[in-house]
Amino acid sequence: MTAPYQVLPDLPPEEFADLKADIEEHGLRYPPVVDENGTTIDGHQRRRALEELGRDYHTIVLPPGLSDADKRTEARRLNLLHRQVSQEQRRGLIADQLKDTPDWADNRIAAVIGVSDHTVAAVRGELEANFAIAKLEAHEGADGRLRAKRRPIEIAKNRHDRQVTQRLLGQCDPTILPAEVLDVRGLGKAVNRQGRAANGEAEGDATVGTATLLLGDFREKGAAIADASVDLIFCDPPYTQEWLPNWVDLGEFAARVLRREALCVTYLGNTTCLEAIDGLRQHLRLHIAGALWTPGPRAKLFSLNVYIRCKPLFFWTRRDFVLGSQPWFFNGFESERLTKTYHRWQQGIAPARYYIETLTRPGDLVVDPFLGGGTTGVAALQLGRSFVGIEIDAVAMATATARIREAEAARLAAVQEAAS
Ligand SMILES: C[S@@+](CC[C@H](N)C(=O)[O-])C[C@H]1O[C@@H](n2cnc3c(N)ncnc32)[C@H](O)[C@@H]1O
Numbered sequence: 436m437t438a439p440y441q442v443l444p445d446l447p448p449e450e451f452a453d454l455k456a457d458i459e460e461h462g463l464r465y466p467p468v469v470d471e472n473g474t475t476i477d478g479h480q481r482r483r484a485l486e487e488l489g490r491d492y493h494t495i496v497l498p499p500g501l502s503d504a505d506k507r508t509e510a511r512r513l514n515l516l517h518r519q520v521s522q523e524q525r526r527g528l529i530a531d532q533l534k535d536t537p538d539w540a541d542n543r544i545a546a547v548i549g550v551s552d553h554t555v556a557a558v559r560g561e562l563e564a565n566f567a568i569a570k571l572e573a574h575e576g577a578d579g580r581l582r583a584k585r586r587p588i589e590i591a592k593n594r595h596d597r598q599v600t601q602r603l604l605g606q607c608d609p610t611i612l613p614a615e616v617l618d619v620r621g622l623g624k625a626v627n628r629q630g631r632a633a634n635g636e637a638e639g640d641a642t643v644g645t646a647t648l649l650l651g652d653f654r655e656k657g658a659a660i661a662d663a664s665v666d667l668i669f670c671d672p673p674y675t676q677e678w679l680p681n682w683v684d685l686g687e688f689a690a691r692v693l694r695r696e697a698l699c700v701t702y703l704g705n706t707t708c709l710e711a712i713d714g715l716r717q718h719l720r721l722h723i724a725g726a727l728w729t730p731g732p733r734a735k736l737f738s739l740n741v742y743i744r745c746k747p748l749f750f751w752t753r754r755d756f757v758l759g760s761q762p763w764f765f766n767g768f769e770s771e772r773l774t775k776t777y778h779r780w781q782q783g784i785a786p787a788r789y790y791i792e793t794l795t796r797p798g799d800l801v802v803d804p805f806l807g808g809g810t811t812g813v814a815a816l817q818l819g820r821s822f823v824g825i826e827i828d829a830v831a832m833a834t835a836t837a838r839i840r841e842a843e844a845a846r847l848a849a850v851q852e853a854a855s
Contacts, residue, residue, distance in 0.1 A: 439503075440476045440510040442528060443518065455484040463492055465517055468509070471499040476506055477513035504535045512548045523735070525550060529558045530737040533568055540574035540582065547577075558737060565706060566676070567738030595779045599623075599834055623830030626837075641836045644843040646812050646822040650832045653804035653825045657688050660823060665692045666799035667700070669790055669811050671782050674704025674711070682714025686751075688804065690718040693753050696761060698722060700790050702782065703747040705736075712749070719751040725766030727786055729773060748786075764793045777838050778808025778831055787814035795820055809835030813842040 446454060463485065467478025475482055476497060485492045497509065511528045514520065520528070532544055533555070539547075541555040562568045573581045603622045627650065641648040649656040668689050672678065689699040699719060703711045712721075725748045734743040750766065768790075770783035787810050791801055797819040803811035806824035812835065815822035824839075826832045 438475060438479055440470075440474065440506050441479050442507065442510045442531065443514055443520070443524060446480050451480060451484065454480055455488060458484050458490070459488060463490075466492060467494045468497060468513060469494045470497050470501065470506055476510050477517070507535060508532060508547060515549045526554065526558050526735075526737060529555055530562060530567075533559055533562055537568040538571060538575055540576045543575065543577040561736075562738050564675070565736060565738035595775060598776065599830060602837065603830075603833060623828075623833040626833045627829055643812075643836065643839045644816055644846075645820070646816055646824065646839055646843070648806065648812070648832065648836055648839065649823065649825045650827075650829060651825065652827050653688060654684055656825045657692070657804055660692045660802065662691055663694050664800060665802045665823075666694060666697050666795045666820075667791060667801045668693065668698075668804070669700045669787055669801060670803045670805050671702040671780070671807065672711075672805045673780070674707050676707065679707060679710045679714065682711045683717050684714075685804065686715040686718035689715075689751065690753050692802065695753055695755060695757065696759055697752070698761075698794055699751040700794075701749050701751065702727065703749055705743065705746050706739075708747045708749075715749075715751060718754075720754050720756060722750040722752045722756070723766045724749055725768075728767065728769040729783075730769065731772035762793055764790065776808075777810075777834050781808040782810050784810050784814050787811045788818065791815055791818050791820060806835050807831055809838045812839045816843050817846055 445451070458481070463481065465478065465481070467482045467485075468476045470476055473494075478494075482492075497506070501509070511532055515525065515528060528548065529544070529550055532548055536544065541552045541559060544550075544555045545552040559568070563570045573583045575581055600622060603626045640650060649659070670685075672681065672685060685701070693699060701711075701715070726745045727748045728745045729743070735741070736743055748766070748768065768786045771785045773781065773783055775781050791811075791814050795801060798821065800821045800823065801811065801815040802823045802825075803815075804825045806812060806826035808831065809824065812822050812824045816839065824835065826835060
């Protein structure tokens with residue numbers, strides 16, 4: 436793609452042949468659009484077809500004086516209008532527009548290039564998270580006025596929150612609901628309070644079979660775990676930029692609680708793994724690097740034009756680790772297809788089961804300081820291990836607790852059935 440304003444690739448040969456045949460049979464529907472210098476803005480394929488057919492044609496000339504960015508915007512608008520684009524191409528065009536005009540509000544971009552506000556907001560969120568564009572405090576609306584970013588009220592604002600809200604409402608005694616506006620966070624807290632009251636448990640914490648679930652920061656709640664008492668840490672901390680300073684604390688925590696011969700297995704983010712490794716290695720020793728493969732629909736990183744098929748999975752030990760009769764294990768694992776039923780960052784249960792089953796024995800203690808939707812806890816209980824899970828977010832904790840309770844009830848029912 437060498438033409439300066441060509442925003443989509445050339446048509447594949449078969450579609451180009453169809454376009455030529457269509458022009459021959461029906462004539463030209465939309466004349467190519469050019470700038471004041473005759474450079475094509477829209478209609479690269481039509482122009483090529485017309486030239487190959489030896490046809491005369493006229494063009495629409497844009498008013499002079501437009502900037503390069505204005506011309507690219509017009510090219511995107513016209514392509515979205517005339518060409519059948521895939522969802523992936525649509526999001527790619529929006530991403531390019533956001534990189535050109537990050538200061539335009541979502542609704543302005545949506546109106547100018549002819550897409551939905553919702554899709555612009557989703558693509559913007561992804562680009563901001565990957566630092567491809569800056570997070571601005573204000574955006575320019577379609578009327579040219581600068582407006583501060585509106586902070587959304589968190590009432591089930593996405594599919595995940597809606598699912599969590601529905602599940603929490605299902606578990607909730609309506610009489611415990613606060614009378615004022617209820618958001619998903621408040622609902623999680625109310626359900627947690629109800630569960631604690633029913634079990635006579637301490638603030639925020641729960642016990643399910645051999646699992647202890649602690650609500651709070653792993654640095655504070657983790658203090659309850661004795662030195663050198665843990666047989667495996669299996670965890671998936673957040674990979675965000677803001678979270679980077681916490682990796683060193685995770686390393687310190689793991690170095691304190693792990694047994695000398697035990698491993699700490701962590702997922703890492705594809706774009707933030709270097710900082711994570713720097714933090715972890717301050718207190719831990721790298722045992723081996725590895726990877727988790729994720730099948731299913733391809734996750735896309737628009738800021739880098741990469742389809743994500745795997746992420747780093749790293750294996751760490753205490754500094755004074757000595758290899759004895761530890762089991763052999765694979766440093767790579769292919770996860771089952773991921774679902775996000777219990778947490779927006781939920782991982783598959785198969786890798787948790789594989790590493791818990793391989794690296795520990797029944798009755799051993801497994802810890803996940805970032806419980807999320809409770810995946811590691813479910814795997815640990817299914818395999819008859821003791822488990823401590825810590826989670827800072829009350830909504831995630833309520834969901835994970837309910838999920839782990841269900842899994843434990845299913846395990847007990849299976850044991851009873853087998854015994855009868
Ligand atoms: C990537 S998610 C874990 C997902 C989990 N593996 C699953 O499959 O559902 C990371 C979790 O760590 C929690 N978290 C972040 N900082 C924390 C902290 N300082 N202490 C405890 N939990 C924390 C987040 O709230 C989030 O739920």
